[in-house]
Amino acid sequence: MLASLDSAHEKPVSQEVSSYYIAHDAHDISSSFQALILLGESLDWGFLATCSPLQFAQWLRHVALHINLQALRKHSRGAKKPKQKLPYDPKHPHESTYQLLMGRKKSRNSSG
Numbered sequence: 001m002l003a004s005l006d007s008a009h010e011k012p013v014s015q016e017v018s019s020y021y022i023a024h025d026a027h028d029i030s031s032s033f034q035a036l037i038l039l040g041e042s043l044d045w046g047f048l049a050t051c052s053p054l055q056f057a058q059w060l061r062h063v064a065l066h067i068n069l070q071a072l073r074k075h076s077r078g079a080k081k082p083k084q085k086l087p088y089d090p091k092h093p094h095e096s097t098y099q100l101l102m103g104r105k106k107s108r109n110s111s112g
Helices: 002-008 019-039 053-065 097-111
Strands: none
16 A cells, blocks of 8 residues: 555655554545445445556556645654653652662661
């Protein structure tokens, strides 16, 4: 899918297109396709089975030209907020987990 989109458009678009949206749309398309098969027997999809690899690639390229790229565009993540440093409180100094564990072991050993 991404290769046919890149091939069909003047500049590569695969980096700008969301794989999530393609997968989501593919699910919607497969559901619609099933409905088309059930409701529209006059539609002839059998030509795809008889296509050569070159003809199939050309058909994919033709379909890719008509895809709305705006609907599949990735949404960039916003900038991360800087992490707030906790203010130092001399009444409650930081103790590492290691120091706490070692302090508990010492207190257990001395009482036992």
